[in-house]
Amino acid sequence: MLARRRSSRLPPNIRVPRRQAWPRNACVACSRSPQAEVRSVSDSSTSVADTTPDAGVAERLRITEIFHSIQGEADAIGWRTVFVRLTGCPLRCVWCDTEYSFYGGNWRDIDDIVAEVASHGAKHVCVTGGEPLAQKRCQILLRKLCDAGFDVSLETSGALDVSEVDARVRKVMDLKAPDSGEARRNLWSNLDHLLPHDQVKVVIASRADYEWARDKVAEVGLDRRCMVLFSPVHGAVQPRELAEWIIEDKLPVRFQLQLHKLLWNDEPGH
Numbered sequence: 001m002l003a004r005r006r007s008s009r010l011p012p013n014i015r016v017p018r019r020q021a022w023p024r025n026a027c028v029a030c031s032r033s034p035q036a037e038v039r040s041v042s043d044s045s046t047s048v049a050d051t052t053p054d055a056g057v058a059e060r061l062r063i064t065e066i067f068h069s070i071q072g073e074a075d076a077i078g079w080r081t082v083f084v085r086l087t088g089c090p091l092r093c094v095w096c097d098t099e100y101s102f103y104g105g106n107w108r109d110i111d112d113i114v115a116e117v118a119s120h121g122a123k124h125v126c127v128t129g130g131e132p133l134a135q136k137r138c139q140i141l142l143r144k145l146c147d148a149g150f151d152v153s154l155e156t157s158g159a160l161d162v163s164e165v166d167a168r169v170r171k172v173m174d175l176k177a178p179d180s181g182e183a184r185r186n187l188w189s190n191l192d193h194l195l196p197h198d199q200v201k202v203v204i205a206s207r208a209d210y211e212w213a214r215d216k217v218a219e220v221g222l223d224r225r226c227m228v229l230f231s232p233v234h235g236a237v238q239p240r241e242l243a244e245w246i247i248e249d250k251l252p253v254r255f256q257l258q259l260h261k262l263l264w265n266d267e268p269g270h
């Protein structure tokens, strides 16, 4: 259907409010909170705004959801895990499966988040998004979760600097392949901050993505730094096809399927 011209049948003195148009890379986590001042943060690959609380105001984060499930990915797959999904992402991967985390969410005190996580009685916590590092205070949450004794992992896009992430956190860092539409955002200097317990994940949407990822692993010696995971995009690459490419090329990478999609068919909250 063709779009109707706005307000064509309204009297001239009545104005229809424009729908808010979000810039492609806008990030809701970056929008102003009532008690916070906005600070611009930029690095070589991206530019996002962050919020810094006024003195005396509790440290807060914008949160889309907290839920208790089974870890569906990476090294801790299968463990009962509490997920803390932070709101906002400055990227727009073509195949993103969590677009609902781009906007909305609620401001939550970091200490309340830690208490809610603890209430589930799970050892593992996964901080995800969105892009959790788009909110600078994510670093405080990660530190407090580690201090509280949790086994903490962080799902991050690889586009934002990970050098300040607490060394106790297991980083699960994406390397964006060309078909994601966001490969230019890969912050290659992040590779220097990977620890042996971290993981690099490449989500593969085509044979071209696969060859790109295979060549990158060899070029930068990725498998010597940490575990490398190759994961097919649901509906774009047959899992068996990707598995057979990996076998054929004898790659030093770990094939993975998202367990939670098999169990819960990608419903939010799982």
Ligand SMILES: Nc1nc2[nH]cc(C(=O)O)c2c(=O)[nH]1
Pocket (backbone or CB within 6 Å): 069, 070, 071, 072, 073, 083, 098, 126, 128, 129, 155, 260, 270
């Ligand atoms: N069960 C489950 N495991 C996950 N591992 C990483 C997830 C994510 O959304 O980052 C995720 C998720 O959303 N659900």
Ligand code: SF4
Pocket (backbone or CB within 6 Å): 089, 090, 091, 092, 093, 095, 096, 097, 098, 099, 129, 130, 131, 157
């Ligand atoms: S970085 Fe993650 S949350 Fe952001 S658009 Fe890409 S897949 Fe979605």
Ligand SMILES: [Mg+2]
Pocket (backbone or CB within 6 Å): 097, 098
């Ligand atoms: Mg998910």
